[in-house]
Amino acid sequence: MELCRRATVISHVSKSSLVSALALVAALAGCATVKDVGLRPLYVESDLDGTFEVRLDVAYRSDPEAHPQKHRLDLFLPHRAGFPLLAFVHGGSFENGDKGVSLAGLDIYGNIGRFYAARGVGVALINYRLQPEVHWPSQVDDVARAVAWLARHQEELGGDGRLFLSGHSAGAWLVSRVALDRDLLERPGVDLAGVAGVISVSGSGFDMTDEQTWEMLGGPFSEAEWAERFDPGREWDAEGWKSAASIVPLVRPEAPPFLIVCTSRELEALQRQNRLFHRALGEAGVPSHFEVVGTDSHRRMALAMSHPDRLLPQLVLDFVSGGAAELAAAWSARAEPGDEGRAALARATRGDRFEPDPFEPDDLVGPPAAAAGSRWLSEQSYGALDGPVGGDQADGVDWQPPHEER
Template identity: 30%
Template sequence: MKKLHAALLGAILLGGVAACSPLPTLNALSPGKSLRSGSALAYGENTRHKLDVYSPEDNSVAAPVVVFFLGGNWTKGERDDYAFVGRALAARGIVAVIPDVRLYPEVRYPDFLDDSARALAWTVREIARYGGDPARLFVMGHSSGAYNAAMMALDPQWLAKQGMQPAALRGWIGLAGPYDFLPIENKTTQPVFHFPDTPPESQPINHARAGTPPALLIAANNDQLVDPLRNTGAMAARLRGKGVAVQELHFDKVSHTTLVASLAAPLRFLAPTLNTVEQFVKSDAGRLAPGIKPD
């Protein structure tokens, strides 16, 4: 088993989760295929406006809900590749919703934020059919998906278009998120955000304000793609300065890519990411004390 863990970890480090090559292996080794309760459900009219739902086996009581936005630098990524995230959350008693959103070059900022808001609005309307409690709604993302999650929680204009407000979210969870990245150095990212005319309001850190939902911000200390101090550290500090409750964690044994991979059963030895997310959600972002036990 240790050799399997090492081989899988090596594949992720070499290929990168963002490149998607190791993800089928992660999914194949993650238990809970039967937990997907809804597949390719439409939340809009575009071919990318589809989502999958993963529900706990015990549906006797409505469960908290996490909408997870996947990473990929706003240019790539498929919800099917992140089945391991949905299965992991559902196995812990959380309904998981994993949407696709439109990507560059089909769209640029801010169109994928409109898609994110539409996916959240669909969740509020429909998730009770899948065992979820829309009153206990959280948003989560990794990398560029964490950016999308942050903008849903911090900038009210996107949810307002769907007749919602950030107050509808009980909390938000960012894994290795880019929250402050001007001027844009990444050549792939530049056209997504209209560089060099990127508007300052595109940066989540500029929307940190009092009264926004509590946050759980997790980063990898050795992240070589998204600076954990400038982004996670600075965002946490800015939110605390506004009186917002923040849990901030920096893990040593993961990278930018293996942070999200550590949610999968074979790689949970790298970091307690799943336990931390579960506790945040089940404690209602720290408002309760569920007493989650580690693996």
């Protein structure tokens, strides 16, 4: 049924159905939003079975300068109180997208909300202003304000105090920035201390000073395209805007745990950016797990977020239900790299459902001494920056991409 876009509690009757596949438009380095229709059943509609409620277009800013559509969020709240709350930010090259995007009647991001709420996780879908109307610092500020609103209201919403941030593509960059930028912590009305973990799905642009990434993307042409997004007013030289927009320099030891996920079909440059980010977090002592999943393309990872047969949603559910705390506890007892530590880590991950990468000892980031029994401590979590990309290949659904994506 058509969903009325206003702040209200609604009921929704939906059918369990498998419908036409979708693809997500890929922009530079893969910041995607919904655009075209694919040929395979990649969208599985999640039922509203009466176990949660939906509130649409809730304002997280109400001052005179608030945007009437973009300073809004949608809530999917389990009826049973005491749930973790997952804030999700859509992608779209910083220029496109909306929490309410639909294509051929399919509610892409709303389906994410329904999927997790039906499984006991509250979800907030966050809108934010888009370029070129605003510059990227304003987009970061929008997401930070939304997260702060959720932190203030999560108890009355029924949350248990655990607030997780997640985003796809450009949204992954935004939530990572919000979780790490010290300047945001000093802004009036923005309290981000309660963030329990961050889930980055197919993000990029974490270290824009990395020259190898630019070479992999195509050199000067690619840099010019990115400059339009991150320095449209030409306020900096090339090194200036790259440094200002990079997230890696913001990494701090007290940051919350991170789950970093990308697909084996990402651009090599994007895979490298995820590895750079994961390594920087590990070197700073921030609990971080890096996972390469399945065979979905970058543009379809938003669909995979709510696909019951994909590994990605299981990773998310595991992370918010205890994996983040488990990862943090293990990292609090880190050991120095060495043969004994590597052996302990190997024992801990043998037989784990995560397929590990081969060890690259020189690039290990201090495996924990007491890793036994932790599903979050595969060798891949400490893998080499330039080593082979592993990841799960049994991702539930065997499918061939449409011709244009092969």
